[in-house]
Amino acid sequence: MSVSAKQVKELRDATGVGMMDCKEALQETDGDFDEAVSLLRKKGQEVADDRAAVEADEGLVVTAVSDDGHAGAIVEINCETDFVARNEDFQSFADTAAERVLEETPDDLEALESLPYEDDVTIEEELVALTGRIGEKLTIRRFDVLESEEGQIISYVHPGSKLGVLVEVHGDGKAEETGRDVAMQVAALEPIAVTRDEVPDEVKEEEREVAREAAVNEGKPEHVIDNIVEGKLERFFEDHVLMEQAFVKDSSVSVKDMLDDADLSVARFTRYALGD
Incomplete structure (x- = not known):
């Protein structure tokens, strides 16, 4: 016919x-x-x-933030090749998926895939259709939503969309400008917590054990080993705790000092690096 x-x-x-x-x-x-x-x-x-058994470790990290700045979503969507990650249809799907996550705040991936994509087509159905059009395995790997009644959610996506960050900031300062600086800090230096109190006890103990073993192997006197261990733990905090890191735009001050000057504070952050 x-x-x-x-x-x-x-x-x-x-x-x-x-x-x-x-x-x-x-x-x-x-x-x-x-x-x-x-x-x-x-x-x-x-x-x-x-394509179900094929590895899909390329893709995009995308974010969406509500108009009032009180909620933000971050999503990682995977494909097989970087070529497809640059495909306009794939990018449009990723952006729409992030918007739906922001609007509906699903509980898990199954709930996300059941959300409407457009008209009577669900996100899962559109993902399957897009897989057929593109010819590669496509998957939604993970997502997160940050909501704040009093604060602002700021997003940053590194050029290339392989790395994205959401940060919740509070205070009377310039939240958009300073919050973006903090989000870029999180992207660049990969802190594990906002403050040292948030670092899990098991992580602290592991760092202490590593430092103690190194000191013993170096033949340090027993009476100074405890001081050496605590000193190395302090340096660990300076490297891995957001508030104690040197500010990337001015290493003479810490992130906490910068935020204090800006009359802002950070409550939490979420960092997605593709494939982590």
Whole structure:
């Protein structure tokens, strides 16, 4: 059966699938539009099933923040190659998924995939369809939502969208400008906590054990080892605790000093690096 260019265009506009695939689907279904859509979705599922065991460690980290700044979402979506990560359809899907997460705050990945993407298509269905169009394994790996009644959520995505950060800031200072500086700090120096009190006890003990073993192996006198251990733990805090890190834009001050001057504080942060 022959199909018109208009029919092919309508199917392409509805599904985003290539012109030749749309034409073949219409020919196979004798021009039935709904059947052609269903056929293309089935083919997308077949591609997804075929690629299920393949590693997908490229992709994007994207964020979305509400207009009032009181909520933010961060999502990691994976594909097989960096080439696909630069695909406009893939990027558009990632951005829309982040917006849906922000709007609906799902409890888990299953709930996220059940959210509406657009019209009567769910995020999972669109992901399968996109898999069929692109021909690579695509997965939503993880997401997080930060909400704050009193503070502001600031986002930063590093160029290339492989690394993203959400930060919750409070205070009367310039939250957008200073919060972005903090988010960039988190992206660059990868702190493990806002304050030293938030560092898990097991992490502190592990650092103490490593420092003690090193001191013993170096033949340090027993009476100075405790001081050496605590000194190294202090340096660990300076390197890995946000408030105690040197500020990346001015290493003569700590992040805490910078925030105090800006009349702001940080409550928490979330950092996603692709594949972590």
